[in-house]
Amino acid sequence: MSEHQRNLWPTMQFLLEVVEILTNYIRKTFDRSTKVLDFHHPHQLLEGMEGFNLELSDQPESLEQILVDCRDSLKYGVRTGHPRFFNQLSTGLDIVGLAGEWLTSTANTNMFTYEIAPVFVLMEQLTLKKMREIIGWPDGEGDGIFSPGGAISNMYSVMIARYKFFPEVKTKGMAAAPRLILFTSELSHYSIKKASAALGFGTENLILLNTDERGRVIPADLEAKVIEAKQKGYVPIYVNATAGTTVYGAFDPINEIADICEKYGMWLHVDGAWGGGLLMSRKHRHKLNGVERANSVTWNPHKMMGVPLQCSAILVRERGILQGCNSMCAGYLFQPDKQYDVTYDTGDKAIQCGRHVDIFKFWLMWKAKGTVGFEQHIDKCLDLSAYLYNKIKHREGFEMVFNGEPQHTNVCFWYIPPSLRGMPDGEERRKRLHKVAPKIKAMMMESGTTMVGYQPQGDKVNFFRMVISNAAATRSDIDFLIEEIERLGHDL
C-alpha cells in the first residue's frame, strides 16, 4: 500500500458510510409511512438544531461529525422522490438515473472537449440525434446541446433566432438591428421574458399572446399582433409555442402557429421543457403535432421523463447555427491541431465554458428502460392524472379551474371548504377562497404528509395545480391527496 493509498483508507471508509446513509434515505423515501418533510422555518435552522450547525469554521470537523452533518442535511430537507411529493414538475427518484449521477460526479469531468470527456461527448451526440429523430427532423439532422435547465435552453433559442436573422448583432450589438419583436403566450414560462430582458430586447418587445379557456395560444391573436408590429415598423422574428404550460399543462397549436411563422418569416421555437416528454408516447405525442416544423425545441428529460436534476436539451434544426452564434474560438481550449477530429469538441457552441455532464444519467436510464420504458412511464402518469380529474370533477367541495380532461398531467382545481359552499360568487368569496390553498399548503407542510403546488393566475384566485411525474405514485396516493386536502381544509 502506497502512502497515498494508506491516507485514502479512512476517507474511503467514510464514503461507504455516506452510502449507507444515502441508501437508508432512499428506502425510507419510498416508504409511505415516512414524512415528505420535517418542516422548519429559516430562523429555526439558522439558530441551529441539536447537533446540526450550518456555520462554517476555520478549523476542520471530524469525519464522524461530517457524517452527522450529512444525515441532518437530509433530515431537514424535502423528499422529492416520495410518492406523495407532487409539488414540482420534477419529482421522483430513479435509481438507475441516480447511479448515473454518482458515476458522473466520480468521473468529475467537463463537457467542453472530447479530450477529457470522450465517452460523454459521444453519448450526448447520439442522444441528441435520437431526440431529433423523435421530434421528426429528417434523419435526426440538426444540432443541440444540454444546458443547465429549461430557462437557459429557451435563452439559447432566442439567441440563435436573432443570429439567424441579424448575425451582425454578435459583433455590433442590438444597435445594428431594427426593433425586434418576440411573441409568446401570456401563460408561457417566465424564462422567455428573462431572456428578452437579458439579451437586450427588452421585455416590452416581447408581446404576450392571448389564450383560450384551456390556456392555449389563439393563433389569430398571434397573426393580428404580428401585423400590428409590422405596421409600426418593427421586425417580428421569433415565436415561442409552449408544449405543456407550467400551470395548465396546455399545448399551443403548433401547426397553426407554424403556418404564421412561415408566412411572416419568423423563427418558431417550441418550449417543450415540460411537455416534450410526451413525444415518447405513441398515445400522447399528437399533442405536439407540428413540432417537426419548429426551428428549435427545448425538452427537459428531468421533468416528465424522471431523469435526475438537471437534464435539459436545446435542439436546433439547422446545423452550424449554434456554433456560429456562440463561437469565440478560444485557442487555449479548442486547439485546431489536436490529434483527434476536433469537430467533436462542443465547448464553442455553448454560452458556458465548463459544462456539467448532464447526459450520462439520461443515457443510462434510456439503456435500462428502453424507449418503451419511457413511454410506459409517461402513459402511466397521464392515466393517473385522468384518474384524478375524473375523481374530483363532480366531487363535492372541488371545482375545476377549466373543464375537460387535462392535456398533460396538470390538474387545476379549487377546494371549497364547507363554509364557502353556499356563498354567492363575488368579491368576498374570492377573497376568502384565495386564502384557502395557501392555508392548506401550510398545514400540509407542517404535518409533512404531502406537498402540492398552488398559485393564482390572471383573474383566478389561488388554486391547486396537481402534477404527476413520479414513477412511484399510484392511485392510492392520489386518493390520499384528495382526502388530505379535505381533512386539512374542512374547517377553514
Next chain:
Amino acid sequence: MSEHQRNLWPTMQFLLEVVEILTNYIRKTFDRSTKVLDFHHPHQLLEGMEGFNLELSDQPESLEQILVDCRDSLKYGVRTGHPRFFNQLSTGLDIVGLAGEWLTSTANTNMFTYEIAPVFVLMEQLTLKKMREIIGWPDGEGDGIFSPGGAISNMYSVMIARYKFFPEVKTKGMAAAPRLILFTSELSHYSIKKASAALGFGTENLILLNTDERGRVIPADLEAKVIEAKQKGYVPIYVNATAGTTVYGAFDPINEIADICEKYGMWLHVDGAWGGGLLMSRKHRHKLNGVERANSVTWNPHKMMGVPLQCSAILVRERGILQGCNSMCAGYLFQPDKQYDVTYDTGDKAIQCGRHVDIFKFWLMWKAKGTVGFEQHIDKCLDLSAYLYNKIKHREGFEMVFNGEPQHTNVCFWYIPPSLRGMPDGEERRKRLHKVAPKIKAMMMESGTTMVGYQPQGDKVNFFRMVISNAAATRSDIDFLIEEIERLGHDL
C-alpha cells in the same frame, strides 16, 4: 415489505454494485501505476468497443448489462483525479466533496425555493456571506448566487452592471441606452466576449486592454481607452479585471484599475474564477489586493479549491441589484403568501429557473477541511508550481514563456527538442516549434501517462501551460512530467 419495497430491492442491489465499481475506480485513480486515460478516437468508440455499444434502443437492457456500461464508460474516460492529470484548471477528486455530490443527487432537489431546498438554500446564503467577508466587504454584506460555471457568473456581472446604470434596458432593450462600452484584458477569459455578444452589446463594444510581459493589464492603457471611448460619445460602464488569467495565471492590478473605475464611474468586476481561491491563503491573497473595491466578483471553488464540478459563485457588493435585474415575479413559483419568510426564495435572482444544488459539496468540504484546510491546499499547489518553475527555468531544452516566478500555479514553457536547439530564431524555427507541443501531447494521450495543456497565444507559438490544483500531486509527479516531456519530445 410493501410491493414497492420488494420491487426496489434489485435496483438497490444494483446501486450498491455501482458503488463497488466507483470505489474501485477511485482507488485506481490515486494509484500512479494506473493510466490517466485509455485513448480512443471518436470513430473507434462510435463503432463500438467489445461489449460497449453507445447506441440507444427501444427495448430495455438488463441491469447486468447496465453495470458493464458503467464500467466501460469509466474505462474509456479520463481520470481527472489522477495525480498526473494537469490538463485543466479543475483537477483532483476530493472524497468529501464527492460524498457531498452523491448526497446532492440523492436529495435531487432544486435551489429556486426554500420550500423544497431549505437546508441547501441556507447553506448557500451562509457560504456566500463567508466568501464576501473573505473578499473584504464590510460585514460580508451584499448578495450573490451560485451559477453553472464561471462563464455564466461573468455574464451575470455584465448584466447587473448594465442594470445599475441603465435599468430601463430591462424593459426597453438596448435601444434605450447609448452605445455602451466594456473593457477587459486581451488575455482575459473568452466568456466576457461571449457575454458581450449574447447580451446585445456586440463584441466590437468590448475593448481589449494591452498587457505587460507577464500578462497583466496596463492601467494606463485602460484610462487612455476610456477617454477615447468617451470622446467618441460612447459610454464606458464596465471593466473586468482578471485575478488569475487562464493561460499565464496573471493577476491584473486591481487597485489601479479600481482608481480608474471610480474616476470614470464604471462598474468593476473581478473575474477570480481561477485566482479567487488565493483569497483563502494569507501568504498569497495580496495578489488580489483591491478586490474589496470590486462591485462584483466571480469565484469558482471548483477550480483552485478542489471542489467537484460545478461550483461557481457570482458575488455582488450591492444588495438587491441581482433581484432587480432578473426578477420577473412568476406567481406559480414565488407565491408571496407562503407560510415562511419568502425572502429566502432565491429563484427570482437567477437567470435560470431550476438550479442545481452546487453548494452542498462545497459546504461539506469547508466543514471537513476548515478554512485552514483550503489555505494549506492552496499554499501547497503554489509551492509545487514554484518547484516546477525553479526546476526548469535553467534546464536544457526548456524555455520559459515569461520570466519570473509564477503568480499563480500556471507555469508556461516551451520544450525545445535537441533538433531545434541550435537553430537560429526565425520563421522556420517558429514553425517547427509550434508543432512540438501538439505532438508531445498526442503521444502523452496515446501512452496515457500524463496530460498537460498547450496553446499558442498572441505571437507566441504553441507552448505548454502547466497548472496545479490537484491535492494528490506531489514533487515526484512534477518530476515525472518533465521527464515524460523529454522522453516523448527528444526525437522530434
